Amino acid sequence: MRVIIRKTYEEMSKEAALLIKDRMMKKKDIVLGLATGSTPLGLYKELIRMHKEEGLSFKNVKTFNLDEYYGLEPTHPQSYRYFMDTNLFNHIDIEKSNTYVPDGKAEDVEKYCQWYEEQIKKAGGIDLQVLGIGRDGHIGFNEPGSSFYSRTRLVALDEQTIKDNSRFFKSIDEVPRFAITMGVGTILEAKEIILLANGKNKAKPVAQFIEGPITSLVPATALQLHPKVTVFLDEEAASELKRIDYYKFTENSSKQLKKEIWL
């Protein structure tokens, strides 16, 4: 794991965008795993800027989103398909047919989830997965207790997640109770992972998943089992970490040696 801490949300987002750009330059037909929510908005804004001002092209890129609310039409303003279109895809040169977001209206959900997994495999697997983290430590919509071997499936959302996500809906009653999400096992198969977190309310789950014991009660702790994870934090989200000095030393050494150093 590597932990990169920046003063502000903007700096953190730009740093994460630089990593994505670097990987895209190395592999033009990269397969990206993408997340929704408030956290990656700054990152997507920066990628759009890079596309418009620096010619960063998404022509050969494929994307797979982590999750979607179950029951929402793709045209629903709170659906994750709508989110991705309006916050990223409509502003870059990606082929829409290369963008996959789970279908919240899938009839045979089990079969659909299998199909989604097959599409990831057919694309050659996810090269770089982008994650946020929930206040309860969830990744994707894998709530506390999710199996580390779980695959794409239908899940029930936790009370905490429903409350947290009600800010996007007119009332809490409108928040869907179920979702389709890639599993923890699916996420761990990505060749590389980045997780972004900002703000004081993420400080606890961040400290838990980076420095705490591995437990399915904090699903993000599964990332300790992956060899190539970079965590991008602002200072507030990093505020409960114990080994900040070491993470900073590692980052500085990495710059001096011009080599990536992984914990």
Ligand code: F6R
């Ligand atoms: C969204 C997702 C979730 C969010 C998490 C944090 O696709 O997979 O795990 O990353 O709920 O959400 P925000 O960024 O809104 O705090």
